[in-house]
Amino acid sequence: MGLLMGASVLDNVLARLVRVLQARLPRGERPDAAPGSAKRIRIEPLPVPVVQPEDALPHLHCPSLEHFRDNYLIPQKPVVLEGIIDHWPCMKKWR
Structure with a gap:
């Protein structure tokens, strides 16, 4: 997430870690593949999780x-807040 957000923390440790990991990835083509050919791999979508009520x-x-x-912030319970910025001018201007 830090790399995606452009965060350079702890002397750019995330970018250095990526370089080390990339160096350890296997290189080259598969022996059964013709040079320059690319095979598409079909990736099945993950099932949508079912959330019980x-x-x-x-x-x-x-x-x-x-x-x-009192009910969510202090006890640190998750909640979905709806309609709390509907009154902002930008919500009317750029719906």
């Missing part, structure tokens, strides 16, 4: 700050 995250529409703080 008791495991689903609660959705709150514009909760008060007190309610959010």
Whole structure:
């Protein structure tokens, strides 16, 4: 994630780690492949996970700050907040 976000942390340790790992990757073509040919590998999509209702995250529409703080922030429970930036001018201008 740090590489994707362009983060250069700890003396660019992530980029140096990538270079070391790339150097250890096997090089060359497979013996059964003709030079210059490329075979497509079919990758099956992963199944969509089924979320049971008791495991689903609660959705709150514009909760008060007190309610959010007391019920989710302080106990560190996940929640999906909906409609909390609908009043921002950019949400009307660039829908």
